[in-house]
Amino acid sequence: MTSDITIKTLRLSKAYGHFKAVDQISFEVYAGEIFGFLGANGAGKTTAMRMLCGLLEPSSGEASVAGFDVYRRPEAIKKRIGYMSQKFSLYEDLTILENIRFFGGIYGLTYAQIREKGKLLTAELGLEAQAHSLVGSLPLGWKQKLAFSVAVLHDPKIVFLDEPTGGVDPITRRQFWDLIYAAAARGVTIFVTTHYMDEAEYCDRVSIMVDGRMVAMNSPEQLKLQYKAGSMEEVFYQLARKAQRSD
C-alpha cells in the first residue's frame, strides 16, 4: 500500500511540439503535508498541476493521485481532489449559500450535508450575516478564503491551489494560510503553487521548477542549508536566475 504517498509522479512530461512545458518531473507528496510547488512564470507549474488534476493529458511518464492512475482513472481522482484556480473560482452573481449549494451539489453531497456544511463554513469564516449576499460584493480577501473553503467542501484527500493568494494583502494572506494549516491538520494534503517566497517558508516541503524541470525538492530548512541562503527568496533566486525562458 502507498498509504503515505498521495501523489507520485515518474518522469512526467508534457510537450507541445518541440516545446517541453514539463520535462520529466518525478516527485512524491505525502499524505497530510503542505507541498509548495515553486517556479517562475512559465516554468511549467500550472501545466504540471493540470495534469495531476485530470485537466490535461500527460505526453509521457507516470502519475498517480490519491492512489489512482491519471490516465486510467481520472474520474476517481476528481472525486477525491479539490481545486482552486488562479482565476477566482466562485460565481460572483450567486450568493454565498448558492455557491455552496452548487458546488456541494456537483460534488454529489446530499442536501443534509450541504446544509450542515454551509452552516459550518459560514460560521468558521464569520460570514453568517453575509450568507445571502452576492459573492461579488465581498472584499477580495474574503472571496479567496471562501473559495478555499468551498474547494475543500467535499472533504477531498488533496487540494490543489494554483497561486491562491495573488493580489491579496499580507494580513489576509496570513489568514488564508491559517485556513490551509487547519485543513492540513484535518489530514488534507495541500499542493500549492505560489510566487511569494514567504509563503514557501510555511510549507513542509517545497519543490522548485525551472524551465520545465524540477531542480530542487526538500524542506525549506534543508534547502536554505544546502544553498547557504538566509531565506527561500535567496534559494529561489540562485536557482531561477539560470532560467532560459520566461513568459
Added chain:
Amino acid sequence: MSQATKVLFVQMKAFVAKEFHHVFRDRKSLLLLFGLPIAQILLFGFALSNEIKNTKIGVFNQASDSESLRLIERVEASQYFEVSEILKNAQEMEDIFRAGKAKLILIIPPGFGQDLVHADSPGADLQIIADGSDPNSAYTVTSYLQNIILDFQKGLNPAEIQQRDYGLVTELRMLYNPQLKGAPNFVPGVMSLVLLLICVMMTSISIVREKELGTMEILLVSPFEPLLVILSKAIPYLILSLINLTLILILSVFLLEMPIHGNLLLLFAVSTVYIITCLSLGLLISTVTQSQQAAMLISLMGMMLPTMLFTGFMFPIENMPLPLQIISHLVPARYYYIIVKAIMIKGLGIAAIWKETLVLAGMAMLLLLISWRNFKIRLE
C-alpha cells in the same frame, strides 16, 4: 433509484438552479430573453399593419348628394382609412400632398348620385389621386380603396345591378387581400428568428462566460461529466425558450388576432425539436469561441442574417439563384417556418410536416455530436 442516479439527479438539479440564478440576476440577459420577442412581435405587427390600417385620405366631394355621402361613410367606416381632409377646391390638393396630410384623395364629381342612379346615364366616375412618392404603399392603399368602392357598388340594390351597368370605374385586380393580414406571414418568421437568436446566443454566451471567468476549469476538475455540463446548460434555456414561445403565441393570438388552426400540442412538440436544434448550434459556437463578444458576434451575424434571408418570410426562396437556394437548406429556421405555417395557418397535422421535423432532429443530433466531441477535445 440507485445511488448513482440519485447523485446524478442532485448534480443536475444544482447545476440547473445555478443557471437560473445567472439568468435572473442578469438584467441584460433577462431583457434579451423577454424583451426581444415582445419587441419583435410589436415591431413587425404594427409596423406592417399600421399604415394600411389608418391611412389618411382626403375627400373632395363636389356632388354632396346622399350617394356620395354614403360612399364617404363607407370609406371612413373601414379600419383602413381615416378621412383627414375635406377639400373645398381643387387647389388645396397640392398643399395636402406636400404637407403629407393625406396619402390619397378621392374626388367625387358633381352629379355623382344622379349618374349612379339614373338609367340613361353612361355611368358614374370617381377619381383617386395617390401620393406616388412611395409607390408600393400608394399601390396598396389604392387597391384597398378600390375594393371598398367595389363593395359599395355591390351594396346597391342588387336587382338593379342585373339590369343596368353602373360603370363605376374600379380595378378588380387585388394585389393584397385585406382579409389576409400581415400577421400570418411574419409571426412564424418572428418565432423562428427569436427562438433561434435566444437559444443560440444565450447558450453560447453562458458557456463562454464560464471559460472567460475561469469557472469552466473548476467544473472540469469536478466529478461532473462534461456531457452533463452541456446538458445542464441546455435545460434551463429549453425551459425559458418554451416560456418565450408561449409568450409569442399569446401576443400573436390576442394582440395580432392571429388564429392557431392546428394542434397546439403538436406545435409545442415540434417547437421543442427546433429549440433543441438551436441550442445545439449555440453549444457548438461556444466550443469554438473563447470570448463572450466573439460568441455574441457569431450568434448575431452568423445567425440573424442567414435566418432572415433564407427562411422565406422576407424574401421568397423560389426567386433566389440556385446556389442560394441550396444554402437555404442549411438554415434550421427554414424548416421551422414551414412547420409553423402548416400548423398555425393551414391547420395541418404531423403527416404534413414529418419530413421537416426529421431534418431538424437530424441537424440537432449532428450538431450535438460535433459539439460534444469539440468539448472533449478542449479538455485535453
